[in-house]
Amino acid sequence: MSLLGAAPAGTPAPQPRLRLRLSPAAETAVRRGHPWVYAERLRERNREGLSGELAVVYDRNDRFLALGLYDPDSPIRLRVLHAGKPVTVDDAWWRARLAAAIARRTGVHDARTNGLRWVNGESDGWPALVVDQYNGTLVLKLYSAVWLPRIADLVRWLGEALQPERIVLRLSRNAAPTFEQAGFRDGQNLLGDASDASVVFLEDGLRFWSDVVKGQKTGFFLDQRENRRRVGTSARGLDVLNAFSFSGGFSLHAARGGARSVTDLDISPHALEAARRNFALNAADPGVGVAQHDSVQADAFEWLERSGDRFDVVICDPPSLAKREAERAGAIEAYHRLAMHSIARVRPGGLLLAASCSAHVTPEEFYAAVTEAAHRSGRSFGEPVYTGHAPDHPATFDEARYLKAAFLRFEPPA
Ligand code: SAH
Numbered sequence: 001m002s003l004l005g006a007a008p009a010g011t012p013a014p015q016p017r018l019r020l021r022l023s024p025a026a027e028t029a030v031r032r033g034h035p036w037v038y039a040e041r042l043r044e045r046n047r048e049g050l051s052g053e054l055a056v057v058y059d060r061n062d063r064f065l066a067l068g069l070y071d072p073d074s075p076i077r078l079r080v081l082h083a084g085k086p087v088t089v090d091d092a093w094w095r096a097r098l099a100a101a102i103a104r105r106t107g108v109h110d111a112r113t114n115g116l117r118w119v120n121g122e123s124d125g126w127p128a129l130v131v132d133q134y135n136g137t138l139v140l141k142l143y144s145a146v147w148l149p150r151i152a153d154l155v156r157w158l159g160e161a162l163q164p165e166r167i168v169l170r171l172s173r174n175a176a177p178t179f180e181q182a183g184f185r186d187g188q189n190l191l192g193d194a195s196d197a198s199v200v201f202l203e204d205g206l207r208f209w210s211d212v213v214k215g216q217k218t219g220f221f222l223d224q225r226e227n228r229r230r231v232g233t234s235a236r237g238l239d240v241l242n243a244f245s246f247s248g249g250f251s252l253h254a255a256r257g258g259a260r261s262v263t264d265l266d267i268s269p270h271a272l273e274a275a276r277r278n279f280a281l282n283a284a285d286p287g288v289g290v291a292q293h294d295s296v297q298a299d300a301f302e303w304l305e306r307s308g309d310r311f312d313v314v315i316c317d318p319p320s321l322a323k324r325e326a327e328r329a330g331a332i333e334a335y336h337r338l339a340m341h342s343i344a345r346v347r348p349g350g351l352l353l354a355a356s357c358s359a360h361v362t363p364e365e366f367y368a369a370v371t372e373a374a375h376r377s378g379r380s381f382g383e384p385v386y387t388g389h390a391p392d393h394p395a396t397f398d399e400a401r402y403l404k405a406a407f408l409r410f411e412p413p414a
Pocket of ligand 1: 220221224250268271301317
């Protein structure tokens with residue numbers, strides 16, 4: 001700054017703070033803690049906003065309502081950071097917010113698990129941002145360009161708080177183009193110089209590879225941890241089918257739990273190969289070492305329908321079948337069909353785990369589709385057990401509760 005305090009030539013004059021007003025319904029939703037404001041619910045804006053800029057929302061009585069990150073490139077135009085009393089969003093505020101997410105997970109994991117989620121997006125107060133740890137590597141996954149101006153800060157905050165050896169940047173399809181224009185790349189290191197695509201980490205003492213550079217999500221489906229544990233304790237002496245098996249997460253837990261055989265079913269040869277690598281990595285485990293492990297490469301929808309094979313435990317965890325609201329009805333129908341064909345593969349006395357990760361299908365709709373398929377099979381079954389995300393994946397609003405699972409035990413004939 002010059003002595004007179006004037007900005008040097010060429011520096012844009014500081015802009016007034018971006019101020020917004022919302023529709024009454026959006027005001028109410030934000031006041032109740034909903035973290036998204038859609039573009040059509042903005043009523044007033046004092047000027048154009050930049051991507052990632054801090055915006056202040058005032059209510060209809062001109063009182064402070066909330067603060068958020070402005071996102072001109074998304075239908076979710078404002079990503080709320082805070083609602084209630086006015087706050088100053090400075091470096092200390094961000095660091096405290098990260099510390100709170102870390103503190104929320106105290107006691108959730110022991111030393112036998114070092115694959116975990118530290119930050120679960122909006123539900124931890126970090127909109128469109130996920131931080132997963134795989135051993136010494138952190139994966140920072142960004143779902144919106146609002147974080148582009150804060151990448152260096154994020155690396156610093158995460159580095160201070162968690163002391164990772166490496167931080168890998170992962171970008172959602174929507175966010176990638178903006179980051180690429182700024183010179184970033186999906187899968188690049190933000191910290192550390194290791195170049196391995198895959199990292200070995202522990203889940204309950206089992207070792208897994210996670211492809212942190214190219215793998216789906218951040219490389220592994222950490223959200224299913226509790227359901228894998230449950231399968232692990234229900235598999236002794238049994239034949240297990242893992243449909244949509246990906247890298248064999250459920251399969252390894254079943255094998256360690258004493259399953260007689262585990263069959264992976266996936267359309268992707270790459271996924272099946274990853275599961276074989278994970279079995280090899282755990283070969284010293286007595287259960288994994290003796291379980292028979294088979295791989296079937298096929299479209300699971302077709303295979304489940306036409307196969308005559310039967311299993312004691314059938315896991316059916318397809319990818320999201322409704323990426324948008326318009327696909328909801330079709331997805332419910334597909335879950336119903338999948339459940340019917342999966343149930344036909346379950347032996348008397350056996351167990352079905354049916355899971356859905358489609359955010360647009362509600363738990364009620366999914367559970368109704370599965371139980372209706374079970375009734376239609378004409379077989380008797382016990383009270384279903386319904387489960388959701390692992391506890392390091394908190395969900396504070398409806399749209400964040402995407403994962404639902406139903407365990408159904410089919411009773412043997414009397
Ligand atoms: N249950 C896994 C995650 C499943 S991810 C876990 O706990 O880790 C979904 C998997 O479904 C992917 O591996 C993908 O390759 C596979 N897939 C997608 N469409 C498929 C299809 N039509 N038939 C079989 N597998 C499919």
